[in-house]
Amino acid sequence: MSNAASPPAAAPKTGGAPPKYKRKLSNYLLDAKLQLRYVLFVTVLSAVIAGALGYMIYSQRHSASASIEHDLGMEFHTEMQDISQKLDADDRWLIYKMVGVGVGLVIILSAYLTIMTHKVAGPLYKVSMYFDRMADGKLGRVTPLRQGDMLQDFYQAFSDAHAGLRTRATADADKLAELVVKLKEPGGGDEGDYRGEAKSQLTAALDDLGKHVEQRKKQLA
């Protein structure tokens, strides 16, 4: 997750339509460990299957060639060398074709799996970026996933949780700011000792809370 070149999604600080992030070839292996595990397994499986099938078809074809060679050898002694070479060339061509098909199979499956796992790794990467921001106390806006991404349900759960935290934090910050203002206001019929050290301590505490709220509001922006 953390080995990608650059973050794909930076949360915009203002509202409006979310920016569209296009897929880039260089970012297809966002989570190499996760993605390559799938790719490697399927690649090995495909190679084994293609190899086994290839061996069987080659042995069948080779026996046919040997049979032809044997039959023709009885009638065409002189041309036998040419015939034998041609049959061997045919058998070799079959091997090349099978290798080509096997490599094609592996490439197609690997490419497919890379794309599919990218559709999983992409949202995970994006969410992990938001998680990092949350770790720093930042609860900015969340942009939706790209079209075709998987894990939409998970992302929706994350968006809901993020929105809940953000709403509550915003409400708390607003409320605290309001309470700081109220507590800074003198009077109100209070009979307490609103002077001296207690006053200065309260003022300091309210200043601290005010700064805290301001910082929180910045993080929520």
Next chain:
Amino acid sequence: MPPATDNRAYKRSWKNLLINKRYQLQFTLFMVGLSTLLMIGLGIWVMKEANEATNVSLSSELGTNCGTIEVIDDTAPAVAAPAAPAQEPAVPMATDGSAAPAPSPAPAAGSAGSAAGSAGSAAGSGDVVTEHHVKVQIEESEMVPVAPPPPPPPKLRNDLLQQIADHWQCKLVTSTNIDKLHAGRDRILWVMILTGLLLVLGLAGFGIKMTHKVAGPLFKITLYLGKMRDGRLDKVYNLRKGDQLVEFYDHFKSAHAGVVANEKADIAAIKKVIESAEAAGLGARPAVAELRAMLARKEKSLE
């Protein structure tokens, strides 16, 4: 209260394998479908090659010449038949003076009838035949039918048994080879089918199991996210052994810790204000009461 440890051993259950059906089935079915298509294409090509190779070999085997069994030995001299009485050639008999048609030239002398026939013939042909065809008048004649001699018994070849053995040996080998070719083609077909099924089932199982290792942590995080949405910041436990997305989970734990740290900072700041307000004798103010309520809520969210 949750236990102090970060590890809670939840065992995997097959009932929970499809924990996130949408993601897991979408991933797995697409992979299985693609593999099936590729296997079908590959199978058609392989069977085409196999059929071609098999047909070539079959043609070769069916064209194998096992030879014919020669029962009679044509090269051996005919066996001498038992001596038969000399067959008299049929001679037309003339009962009057008219000339009979001339028979074929008489064979070797020694036969009275033959000589007589020759004389008669010569007489009938006038001047052309004079001394070799003497007209013979047979007064009495007797014909004795003689049965033709039986044909000589066929001479069997000396190597007849060997020939039969070789012939059927050849037929057997050919038949065995044909069976082998059919069996080879059938084997390829069955291996193709079994391999295809194995691939599909294997990929389905692999896909579900692997996606489960991804879906499991996601499910766990989703539960925590639900709690966070509702304002409950419970303790976060570690993943199960073998789960994937360990790094991603670490990111989540950092985020959770960040939110908890924010709440704790809020709590500390609010507590400080409440304590200062109470020290200043302002504890009865509604604003302080609101701060207390907020503090209680925030403290409860961390339980």
